[in-house]
Amino acid sequence: MYRRRFLVLALGLLAAGGCDGGRGTHTPVAGRLTVVAPAARGQGWDRAARALAMVMIGEGMARTVEVSDQPGSLGAAALGSFAAVRGPFTREGRLLLTGMPMIAGVEIANAASVVDSTTPLARLVGDWAALVVSSGSHLRTFEDFAAALRRDPAEPTVGGRMEGGSDHVLYGMIGKCLGVDTRLLDYAGYSGGTEAEQALYDGRVTALLGSARSFVPGIAAGRLRPLVVSSGERIDGIDAPTLMELDVRLEYTDWCGVLGPRGMSSEDRDAAVALCDRLDASPRWRAVCAANGWNRVYLSGEDFRQWLVTETGRTREVLNDLGLLSTFGTSCWGSCVHRPYM
Structure with missing residues (x-):
């Protein structure tokens, strides 16, 4: 059982969309x-x-x-x-x-x-996030990933979007939940999903963190294996447990x-x-x-x-735990890490 709790609520990054229809009849605000x-x-x-x-x-x-x-x-x-x-x-x-x-x-x-x-x-x-590996990875489950991270926090390299962004922050939260030294975490930021996935296939990164929806095609094609999702409930089309199911008390969505x-x-x-x-x-x-x-x-x-x-x-x-801040004037504003189990 994972011994730390870190409960986060963060909600969402939009994408494009469209629909037809006539104008509403209300007075414009x-x-x-x-x-x-x-x-x-x-x-x-x-x-x-x-x-x-x-x-x-x-x-x-x-x-x-x-x-x-x-x-x-x-x-x-x-x-x-x-x-x-x-x-x-x-x-x-x-x-x-x-x-x-x-x-x-x-x-x-x-x-x-x-x-x-x-x-x-x-x-x-x-937008919920997912942690995925390539189909040929020796990491079969999130428990495997967590064990590797605990053995050596700097050994797995996790890729995602830009450094300091939502994927990087989520990786820091996961590391904090698992009780590892987050300053040792190895994260590689990429400008786009295609570049990040190529880094995974080339072996330059161990796993990817990112939008769960963006990984669905690769999962369906058998190129990617999902290890865990950050939602409160399982996501259709992604056969992976939630962090909460694995006793990592973290629910996170790019908001x-x-x-x-x-x-x-x-x-x-x-x-x-x-x-x-x-x-x-x-x-x-x-x-x-x-x-x-x-x-x-x-x-x-x-x-x-x-x-x-x-x-x-x-x-x-x-961000301070990840070593990304030059100064850190406050410890927390009332909602940080929940203490170990009673």
């Missing part, structure tokens, strides 16, 4: 709305922003919606360009997509936290949410949260989520702000 995406066009959060824009226009939530791409630095570049309020939200609204990579990027840059730099509005969706500019008035904040509420309740949005396998776990307003404070502190601690 915003006139001209700009959605800032911390990604290059056609990648990651850009696709998320365009999905949001499509649904908002389709439901008549705003008269016009423009997507502005601001890639670089794990989202820190987009945050830096997301200045204070320009005008009333109902006339010229601005939203910034955020998620775990941005939270981590800001901490690594030793900049002001996302909570302090913006007005948190809502958490939207998530995505939206922020407003710093200094929003209470009236503008209420209007922006109302827009998010309408988005989450939208039949179009729910259809897009269902079609793309996104996990809708909605949280808005003050509840989201408080959750984000806790999540930022938890992320900061893991």
Whole structure:
């Protein structure tokens, strides 16, 4: 039995989607709305922003919606360009997509936290992760992987998306759960899934962490073997246990949410949260989520702000354990590692 508990709730990174239909009949919440995406066009959060824009226009939530791409630095570049309020939200609204990579990027840059730099509005969706190996790997189960990690934390090399991003953070959380020295973990970040998978097939990495959905084709073709998934329940199409089943008290999903500019008035904040509420309740949005396998776990307003404070502190601690922070001024903001079993 694994002897440590580390309970994490983190929710989701969007992908693109679309659906048809006429405009909604409600009065628009915003006139001209700009959605800032911390990604290059056609990648990651850009696709998320365009999905949001499509649904908002389709439901008549705003008269016009423009997507502005601001890639670089794990989202820190987009945050830096997301200045204070320009005008009333109902006339010229601005939203910034955020998620775990941005939270981590800001901490690594030793900049002001996302909570302090913006007005948190809502958490939207998530994407479960999976740990996979090549079909010819000597690691048959997650227990095999965990045993190798305990023998020598630096021996298995795990690949995933960029260093300091959500996959890297998850690896640190798993290592912490298993009681290993997380500073010794060997992680290789790649710019894309194809490059990461090739590194696995070439033997340059031992295993991959990433979006469970992205591994389904390789699993179905017999090229990849899933060892474990990070969801609370098993995932259709992936024959692997959850971390929770294996007594690793960790549930994790790459999360995505939206922020407003710093200094929003209470009236503008209420209007922006109302827009998010309408988005989450939208039949179009729910259809897009269902079609793309996104996990809708909605949280808005003050509840989201408080959750984000806790999540930022938890992320900061893991990044420090991984040796990615130059300074570490706080130990935790009230939600860290649960102690060993009673």
